[in-house]
Amino acid sequence: MAGHPEMDFVQVFSGDPEFTKLLGRRDDQVNLTAAALELARDVYPQLDFQPVFDWIAARGAELQGPLAGAATDEQVLAAIVECLVHRHGVTGTPDIYDQADASFLHKVIENRTGIPISLSVLYMAVAEAAGLTLRGVGAPGHFLARLDTIDKPLFVDAFRDGLVLTYRECVARLSEQGVERRLIRRALEPVGPRAIILRMLNNLKSLYARQEDWKPCRRVQHRLLALQPADYGERRDWAVISIRAGHAAGALEMLELCLKTCPAEEREFLEQQKVAAHGKLAQWN
Structure with a gap:
């Protein structure tokens, strides 16, 4: 799975033809x-x-x-x-x-x-x-x-x-x-199918987060971000979950993007996540 925040989701999910249709909002064809x-x-x-x-x-x-x-x-x-x-x-x-x-x-x-x-x-x-x-x-x-x-x-x-x-x-x-x-x-x-798949994904996301099972949680969040790529909340969650799943490098790029548009009350949290991501990277180097 790609780690860069501005990824080509159609390419990433090319093996999932029905999900790819949802990316193009073709509900009637799914x-x-x-x-x-x-x-x-x-x-x-x-x-x-x-x-x-x-x-x-x-x-x-x-x-x-x-x-x-x-x-x-x-x-x-x-x-x-x-x-x-x-x-x-x-x-x-x-x-x-x-x-x-x-x-x-x-x-x-x-x-x-x-x-x-x-x-x-x-x-x-x-x-x-x-x-x-x-x-x-x-x-x-x-x-x-x-x-x-x-x-x-x-x-x-x-x-x-x-x-x-x-x-x-x-x-x-x-x-x-x-x-x-x-x-x-x-x-x-x-x-329609898009709303149903979104709800199924959010159910899985909540479950994996409660269980702190971050690798499958990241796969789910990747799909949520693909369906809503401009959504601030999905971008933020992708970054946070990626850090916890061991993908800090891509998370740092996403955090920088989130900091440009985040609500004032979330800035401190995002800065803390940046520190956590840098800490993870330092452990691996």
């Missing part, structure tokens, strides 16, 4: 399943995507009969939940949030569990294989999948055994969480 698997390949470099595609296709084929017999939108979602939760045991578990594998689709399928967003992406992929469209909803705190209907949309909480929620129930749930009324409608709107 295969979300493949893009999510490209993230997993940072940790599992020999990952073969085909078994995942095959598993999803098989679930789509299983759903053909039940969906043909579904008379209502609720029955459509019930058929998907029956397939994934009751037949194949795919659901959330309380202890899964501290495991990176819970974000990686091939491990979600293997272990039959994941966090809300990875489970929702799997639901979306299986639905697509069955000829349906589920879309992701980046609701605060808990990602959902959404089925648009003639009336109000329906939502699926893949983490909670495929619990189906009405629009009204989602509004009530967000209100209970303290989300302002004026923000709730927007929070329940569908989001």
Whole structure:
């Protein structure tokens, strides 16, 4: 992975064609399943995507009969939940949030569990294989999948055994969480692949940072910076994480760039990071 702050991200991620499409903001052309698997390949470099595609296709084929017999939108979602939760045991578990594998689709399928967003992406992929469209909803705190209907949309909480929620129930749930009324409608709107991948990356970043596992954290931050190269916060975090991951030289260059635009209250922190980076370099020389 390159260490210079002004790197050519398209070249760096040339082996990840779906992620590269996100760099060009071509959401409508992105295969979300493949893009999510490209993230997993940072940790599992020999990952073969085909078994995942095959598993999803098989679930789509299983759903053909039940969906043909579904008379209502609720029955459509019930058929998907029956397939994934009751037949194949795919659901959330309380202890899964501290495991990176819970974000990686091939491990979600293997272990039959994941966090809300990875489970929702799997639901979306299986639905697509069955000829349906589920879309992701980046609701605060808990990602959902959404089925648009003639009336109000329906939502699926893949983490909670495929619990189906009405629009009204989602509004009530967000209100209970303290989300302002004026923000709730927007929070329940569908989001595209770029927003989904950003959220998956930020989940991994938070996990690795809590665990002080800086090498994989830097790989994740590299992708976040690629998606938002002008964002001050992503540049700052890239520099700080790079120092902790043992890449102080590139971090120094990025810190100099950050110091040109940083808020006044962050200047002291960035200067401290420069001292830390110089200290790391001195140890290696």
